[in-house]
Amino acid sequence: MILSPDPESIAVIAGPTASGKTELTVRLQEQYRGLHIISADAFTVYRGMDIGTGKPSPEIRRMMRHHLIDICDPTESYTAGRYARDAEVAITEVLEQKGRPVVCGGSGLYLAALIEGLHELPRADDELRALSLSRDELLARLALSDSEAASELRDAPSQRLTRAIEIVEGTCMALSVVRKVPKTAPRFRFHVHIQAPPRDQLYRQINDRVDRMVAEGLIDEVLSLREKGITPEMVSQKAIGYREAHQFLDGAIPQEEMVRLIKRNTRRYAKRQETWIRNRFRCQAIASLHGMQ
Numbered sequence: 031m032i033l034s035p036d037p038e039s040i041a042v043i044a045g046p047t048a049s050g051k052t053e054l055t056v057r058l059q060e061q062y063r064g065l066h067i068i069s070a071d072a073f074t075v076y077r078g079m080d081i082g083t084g085k086p087s088p089e090i091r092r093m094m095r096h097h098l099i100d101i102c103d104p105t106e107s108y109t110a111g112r113y114a115r116d117a118e119v120a121i122t123e124v125l126e127q128k129g130r131p132v133v134c135g136g137s138g139l140y141l142a143a144l145i146e147g148l149h150e151l152p153r154a155d156d157e158l159r160a161l162s163l164s165r166d167e168l169l170a171r172l173a174l175s176d177s178e179a180a181s182e183l184r185d186a187p188s189q190r191l192t193r194a195i196e197i198v199e200g201t202c203m204a205l206s207v208v209r210k211v212p213k214t215a216p217r218f219r220f221h222v223h224i225q226a227p228p229r230d231q232l233y234r235q236i237n238d239r240v241d242r243m244v245a246e247g248l249i250d251e252v253l254s255l256r257e258k259g260i261t262p263e264m265v266s267q268k269a270i271g272y273r274e275a276h277q278f279l280d281g282a283i284p285q286e287e288m289v290r291l292i293k294r295n296t297r298r299y300a301k302r303q304e305t306w307i308r309n310r311f312r313c314q315a316i317a318s319l320h321g322m323q
Contacts, residue, residue, distance in 0.1 A: 032223055032316070033062055033130060040121060040218045042133040043316075044070075044141055044307045045225035046300035048236045051134050052086050054225055054316065058132065059094045066124040068117050069098045070135025070144070073269040076104045078258070081243050081251045082271035104255060104266035107189070111151065114143035118217050133220070138306045145220045145311065147213035152200025159192060171195055179205040189265055224313040226304050233297050240271070240293045249275055270295045
């Protein structure tokens with residue numbers, strides 16, 4: 031039973047990219063009235079990034095309301111903390127309208143922030159971010175305040191290092207200590223279901239999906255973003271598919287290599303997603319689209 035009769039217990043459909051989560055929600059919509067999808071995807075929040083993020087089609091979005099899609103410009107940074115707060119507001123509004131909210135997505139940190147609650151952490155440091163420090167400079171600055179965190183995050187991307195510095199300097203506590211501080215309690219109870227087909231099937235679906243994205247105009251979409259001033263360094267452009275398309279448009283790789291890298295990187299990411307979700311949450315597996323209830 032994916033949807034609980036208890037209105038305070040919210041269903042979550044989690045799983046790796048291209049695993050069939052959207053198709054599952056369409057099947058659910060056929061069985062339940064008033065279904066609202068609360069997206070839990072780190073990149074579908076960005077406007078103008080449609081093909082590469084695999085957003086639900088306009089037809090599906092007309093069929094049932096989707097929340098937290100197309101809410102940011104690609105120039106913005108969107109965080110797990112902001113997501114949890116926005117998702118709680120969306121869930122509350124759906125319940126007040128007597129609708130059925132279903133959280134659906136595969137961004138693990140977003141799901142964890144919503145399901146497990148949040149730490150009360152310092153806001154972004156605009157002065158630090160304006161410095162545009164290199165990764166090595168960020169790592170060196172973090173090491174001054176928290177050498178253990180710097181060692182742990184030595185391979186982390188710049189965005190994560192920046193946030194670690196903001197937390198350590200803003201709280202005057204080591205990251206390991208901050209993690210032990212009790213989180214604010216989530217507003218709702220959640221029951222998590224994982225949509226994860228057999229690995230060989232998932233990889234075929236990923237490869238097919240990438241081919242469709244390229245055929246539907248992924249390169250033109252990224253070119254349009256670049257014409258609007260969106261650069262490869264922006265957080266939104268770190269999404270798989272976009273970063274490889276930028277490499278192609280910069281002349282660093284041919285199109286065939288771009289496609290190969292997108293497929294490979296997506297398969298690797300999907301494997302990490304599934305492992306992370308299974309290890310982090312108590313999940314009930316969804317056997318198949320046809321066998322669901």
